Amino acid sequence: MSRRVLVIDDSPFIYKAVKRSVEAAGYEVVGHAQNGQEGLQLIEQLRPDFITLDVTMPVMDGLAVAANLRPEYTARVIMLSAMGDMDLLKRAQGYGIRHFLTKPFQPEDIQRLLHDIEGSVHCG
Numbered sequence: 001m002s003r004r005v006l007v008i009d010d011s012p013f014i015y016k017a018v019k020r021s022v023e024a025a026g027y028e029v030v031g032h033a034q035n036g037q038e039g040l041q042l043i044e045q046l047r048p049d050f051i052t053l054d055v056t057m058p059v060m061d062g063l064a065v066a067a068n069l070r071p072e073y074t075a076r077v078i079m080l081s082a083m084g085d086m087d088l089l090k091r092a093q094g095y096g097i098r099h100f101l102t103k104p105f106q107p108e109d110i111q112r113l114l115h116d117i118e119g120s121v122h123c124g
């Protein structure tokens with residue numbers, strides 16, 4: 001089972017909301033990074049199955065994390081964006097991000113997305 005989740009988000013509120021939501025669906029949060037630089041370190045260390053990736057963070061933002069994801073990382077990435085910014089989504093897609101969630105989200109939204117991703121074989 002692919003159940004290990006890394007949360008990369010500078011907002012304690014969003015971190016708690018993501019943690020509550022994914023744990024309720026049987027996923028385990030194995031790490032929390034509060035900026036992209038920490039996030040890349042924890043991806044390397046923890047090799048999570050799923051990553052929730054915030055866009056706006058200090059030190060290094062989510063797009064920079066997306067740009068620095070290495071091909072050997074198999075984590076499925078869900079980018080959490082504040083609003084439907086088409087330019088941002090296009091840039092993230094250019095870095096291979098395939099899954100997006102708009103804040104604010106309901107627990108069911110992230111749970112449904114995780115299940116959809118797990119149900120499909122070839123996902124970025």
Ligand SMILES: [Mg+2]
Pocket residue numbers: 009010011054055056057
């Ligand atoms: Mg943020």
